[in-house]
Amino acid sequence: MTPEGLARAARIVADSGLLVVSSGAGMSRESGIPTFRDAMEGLWANFDPQELATEEGFRANPRRVWSWYAWRRDRVMQARPNPGHFAVAELAGIVPELVVVTQNVDGLHAAAGSRDVVEVHGSIRRVRCLDRGHVFSGELPVYAECEEQDPPPCPVCGSPLRPDVVWFGEMLPVDAVERAWSLAGRCDTMLLIGTSGTVWPAAELPLVARRAGARIIEVNPHRSELTHTADVFLQGPAGEVLPALLAEVRRLLAASTSTS
Ligand SMILES: [Zn+2]
Structure with missing residues (x-):
């Protein structure tokens, strides 16, 4: 400048x-904050973005996608x-x-x-349920290194929770x-x-x-x-x-x- x-x-x-x-x-x-591409590293380097950031990928392997976002959310929560x-x-x-x-x-x-x-x-600090779009923020489960987690069920309707971010192919x-x-x-x-x-x-x-x-x-x-x-x-x-x-x-x- x-x-x-x-x-x-x-x-x-x-x-x-x-x-x-x-x-x-x-x-x-x-x-x-790592960019999306920077975040495809380490444990996650071998995955395709289509597997980690699409609804199709989430439905195919909810545990993997939830865990990847939990790991990213952890890094975001520590950032200032x-x-x-x-x-x-x-x-x-x-x-x-x-x-x-x-x-x-x-x-x-x-x-x-x-x-x-x-x-x-959207925001990685919020989650919403897959089927009905109920949105939640506040305290979310913490990611434990090397320990994959299943997405918790929506407290309202029981469908799996996903990050409230826009995935590839979504409006x-x-x-x-x-x-x-x-x-x-x-x-x-x-x-x-x-x-x-x-x-x-x-x-x-x-x-x-x-x-x-x-x-x-x-x-x-x-x-x-x-x-x-x-x-x-x-x-x-x-x-x-x-x-x-x-x-x-x-x-x-x-x-x-x-x-x-
Ligand atoms: Zn719900």
Whole structure:
């Protein structure tokens, strides 16, 4: 990121009414959350994603899929939000309206204090039953290393519990997607953080926002498929760029208060 880019981005943020933060895997990398592909390692390296992240795979081997997610959930529960997550939560306190739309299933935006988070791919911190969709969060069974577990039965209907995440071939949650689209269509600014631009629908949101006249700021360590849509590209990891952006926005707002 350059000082000029940071200043331009801060001006755009400071002038925004509705700011939509659209985040992907890069947002959580500094918290040590493995990406889906990174999680296919060690004990799980020999499995096919089709076996671990589809309903078909779950029905064929519920014990294996449940155990893989229990292992991932364990790692997520031990992870902490990074300075990027905290900066987003603090930004919400100084702009008129801020909503986070995330592809991440780790719940770290909420853990950092963000109150309005739209989870388009669900959350690994929740489970729901396979047959009737009863959803549960809170205390979940802990994964014991090397000890596979059967998915527990739904306390309401008895069907097996599965993670409340979107698997391959599944529809995204309708409410979340509708809200994300509507926010993209009426935001003043979209802040893209750590998205590759290749995963739908996150790839489409900045295009919707752009058509509706929004400004786009991208924060990424490397140029992405979406960089051509951005008004400002701030190169660097989220945990460094976002606190710098927050400080610059604060400075601008303080200066405008003292001169008015
Ligand atoms: Zn149920």
